[in-house]
Amino acid sequence: MKKLCLNGHKISNADQKALDHYLLTTAKEWAQAALNGMVNKSVKTIYRDWIEIYKSKHEEIPGDISQIIMGILEMPEFKPYNRVVEEPDREKPQRDDAREDEIWEGGFDVEDYQDAALRAFYKDPEESLYDYMENKIAKRKKAFIRDCEPVLLNEGKPIASRHDKFIKDFTKRQDYKNRRQRDEAEGINF
Amino acid sequence: MATNNNLNTYIVPTSTNEVTMPSQVAFFARLATTDSNVTGDGTAFTFGSGNALTEIYDQNSDFNTNGTFTAPVTGRYDLVVSNQIEDTGAATTYLIEIITSNRTYIVANVGPQGIAYSAGADITLVHSAVLADMDAADTATVQITVSGTGKTVDIRASTVGTFFQGTLIC
Numbered sequence: 001m002k003k004l005c006l007n008g009h010k011i012s013n014a015d016q017k018a019l020d021h022y023l024l025t026t027a028k029e030w031a032q033a034a035l036n037g038m039v040n041k042s043v044k045t046i047y048r049d050w051i052e053i054y055k056s057k058h059e060e061i062p063g064d065i066s067q068i069i070m071g072i073l074e075m076p077e078f079k080p081y082n083r084v085v086e087e088p089d090r091e092k093p094q095r096d097d098a099r100e101d102e103i104w105e106g107g108f109d110v111e112d113y114q115d116a117a118l119r120a121f122y123k124d125p126e127e128s129l130y131d132y133m134e135n136k137i138a139k140r141k142k143a144f145i146r147d148c149e150p151v152l153l154n155e156g157k158p159i160a161s162r163h164d165k166f167i168k169d170f171t172k173r174q175d176y177k178n179r180r181q182r183d184e185a186e187g188i189n190f
Numbered sequence: 191m192a193t194n195n196n197l198n199t200y201i202v203p204t205s206t207n208e209v210t211m212p213s214q215v216a217f218f219a220r221l222a223t224t225d226s227n228v229t230g231d232g233t234a235f236t237f238g239s240g241n242a243l244t245e246i247y248d249q250n251s252d253f254n255t256n257g258t259f260t261a262p263v264t265g266r267y268d269l270v271v272s273n274q275i276e277d278t279g280a281a282t283t284y285l286i287e288i289i290t291s292n293r294t295y296i297v298a299n300v301g302p303q304g305i306a307y308s309a310g311a312d313i314t315l316v317h318s319a320v321l322a323d324m325d326a327a328d329t330a331t332v333q334i335t336v337s338g339t340g341k342t343v344d345i346r347a348s349t350v351g352t353f354f355q356g357t358l359i360c
Contacts, residue, residue, distance in 0.1 A: 022292045030291060034327035037252070037260025044251035089263050089326035132327040139264060139325045143292075183294055 002115040004035070005126050006107040009133060010099035014164035017171045018141040020178040027103040027133070034132050039114045042121035045081070046072055053077065066113035073120055082123040085131040093138035094163040103133075141167065215262060215358035217253035219243035221347045229336040230281055230343035237273070237332035237345070237354055246353075257331050259356055261324040269356045270319040271297065271332045274346040278305050278312045282338030288320055291328035295320045302338075315351055321359060330356070 011019075011027065019027055043065065050072045055061060057075070061068060072078060108129075110118065118125040141163045148170050152159050160166040170176065177185065200213045225240035237243070238257020245255060253259050261267060269288050275281075284300040297318030306314045322330065332354050336343045346352055 024289075024294075025291075030327075033258070033291075033329045034260065036254070036258070037327060037329065040254045040258075040260065041251045041262070044248070048251065085326065086263075135264075136325050136327065140292075179293070 002110050002112060003107045004110060004115070004118075005031075005104050005129060008102050008107070009104040009130060011101050011103055011137060012095055012097035012099050012164060013101060014097050014167040015093060015095065015099075015137045015141070016101055016103075017167050017178075018137065018144045018163075020180075021144050021147075021171075022140050022179055024180055024183070028105075030136065031104060031129060031133055032108060034136075035108050035110070035129055038122065038125065038128065039110060039118060042117040043069055043114065046117055046120060050075070050078065066111065069113045069117050073116055078120070080119075081121045083121055083128070084123050085128050085135065089135055090131050091135045091138040093134060093141050096162055096164045144170075213250055215250045215252055215267070216356070217248040217250075217259060218246040218353060218355040219248070219253060219255065219257075220246060220349065220353040221345060224276075224347040225345040227277075227342055228345060229275075229334060229341065230277075230279060230339045231341045232335060232337040233341060234333050234335045235345065237271070237334060240345070241347075243354070253356075257354065259330045259354075261326060261328045261330070261358075263358070264325045265323075266359045267322050267324050267330070267356050268319060268359050269322050269330055270317075270354070272315065272317040272351055272353050273332070273334055274313055274315045274348055274351045275305075275334070275336060276313045276344050276346045277342050278307055278314065278336070279339035279342050280307075281305055281336045281343060283336065284314060284316065285335040285337075286316055286318060287333045287335075288318075288322065288330060289333055290322050290324055290330045292323060292325065295322065313346060 023030055046069060054072050122128045145166055149159060160169055200211060202210045202212060222244040223241040228235040228240055236257055242255040243257060250262060252262050271286060271288060273286055275284060282302050284305055286298040288295045288297055297320055298316040300316060306312045334345060
């Protein structure tokens with residue numbers, strides 16, 4: 001078993017509110033799901049691309065994905081993929097407030113073969129997860145403003161130009177609901 | 191001439207002018223073994239959380255057979271679900287939701303008039319789709335909730351009737 005992202009990740013209160021406007025899960029649960037997807041993609045891609053070469057070297061292969069992946073990675077001809085999170089996916093949030101909320105406390109657990117697959121597929125898996133999280137926050141802060149600005153325009157009220165102030169002001173409204181509250185009001189199952 | 195980056199051939203025109211994109215996001219997974227007695231009493235069942243799904247294809251390795259699709263890039267994804275329930279008992283509602291990180295789409299909400307009850311022919315199929323906005327590393331799952339009876343309703347395995355598929359559109 002290996003631990004990833006033990007250094008944690010801090011976000012601002014406005015970042016958290018923007019995430020809560022869209023997510024049913026916590027930021028850590030979102031990151032865990034993202035990491036699960038990264039593990040799945042790494043293992044499946046390595047298997048798909050290298051399994052025939054691996055088979056050509058063995059009379060029979062183990063019926064265990066962890067042994068197969070480790071066997072493939074040990075082949076001398078195997079080359080790491082060195083994937084990074086690419087534009088246009090990568091975006092930095094506009095952030096004025098201090099980053100005081102730790103969201104990745106304790107890091108994430110992965111099996112040894114999953115860690116090996118991640119490191120063979122991504123140039124830096126921890127940096128990639130960090131980039132996905134920061135991109136997610138950036139996208140949701142922009143979406144929050146895109147979705148809520150028309151409300152203030154209709155009411156003829158002043159609109160804060162900076163993302164953090166806009167989000168903090170808007171979430172103080174009495175009629176404000178985050179996603180969980182909106183879904184509950186609509187009777188959506190969790 | 192094919193179009194390549196340093197890793198893959200991603201656009202492939204043929205000599206007769208068809209174009210394929212072998213690395214474009216596209217997945218199709220079906221339920222090969224019935225999930226028995228998983229809902230009916232209001233229990234929300236996540237497609238793939240019982241018996242693992244069987245992939246027909248997963249071009250870019252973004253789908254997990256536990257039923258979770260993870261978006262590799264930010265974009266609009268066409269997500270399609272087809273689901274059959276059977277042993278409906280006295281069920282009164284049949285709800286299908288596609289749950290993405292950003293929002294929940296209610297893609298079917300069937301009342302008692304739409305649910306088949308006849309003994310030996312109590313199979314109800316619903317097919318729905320949504321064009322979902324997803325950010326990179328967001329997930330999508332399908333949730334099925336049947337209410338009004340006991341926990342006796344099955345999600346019926348089928349070669350073509352119970353599946354989850356998706357494609358990156360733009």
